[in-house]
Amino acid sequence: MAGLTRRDRFELPEPMRRLFEGDWDVPAFRVEEYRDGPTMVVRAELPSIDPEKDLDVSVTEGTLRIRGERRESEEQKSRNGYRSEFKYGSFTRDIQLPPGANPDGVSASYHDGVLEVRVPVAEDGGSGRKITVNRA
Template structure:
């Protein structure tokens, strides 16, 4: 029977090696390839649902907006300019790469009536509500008696 020397740190090193892949990409160089998640504001009024996504630096041709069934999907890509790669960067904090956001639409939204506008790095999506989902005002007649 062989005698093995006990190493109190063996389990720690084993645990570290198992966790390393989870944290790969959090260093500064990974900022060039890691994707980003654009911030979004969502609000609703009587006639429409509006989403505003912050996507500065994303060109219009790199945006893909789709509605399938009751899901709105926005995909895009922000590329790192090749000319800038040769610069001597001290710090890179902006994220580059692809993003993908999906939103479940309420049944009151008309999926065939979507308007998309892109201005100053903000993608604005307006989804009109179905006519039956919009509130209807009822006129109240004043001065008429109920007994008549």
């Protein structure tokens, strides 16, 4: 195998690199999940969204689904011409809820471009046990 050389870096073709770097027209959004006592909190960055028209939050079979559509348009009219630009796309994110999550107690709020979903989770009482490790 003397004719083989090692490449230190693999270069993707431009269209594939753009795909992995997120340079596409489908809007992506960031999500963070954490526990706040007995509550699971999911926060999503969703700027420029009208939550009453463009957002759907649901819980089905232990999965939280955030679905929406982003529509932005800009028009500039002047004496010399007309310019219109628009961006649109739909997005969906599914998040698995922990065992004991109560779908009836889920609440959601939207403030300053951030969606916050709070899911009450029952404390895990008795489904596991602590194992004592003895020194041999």
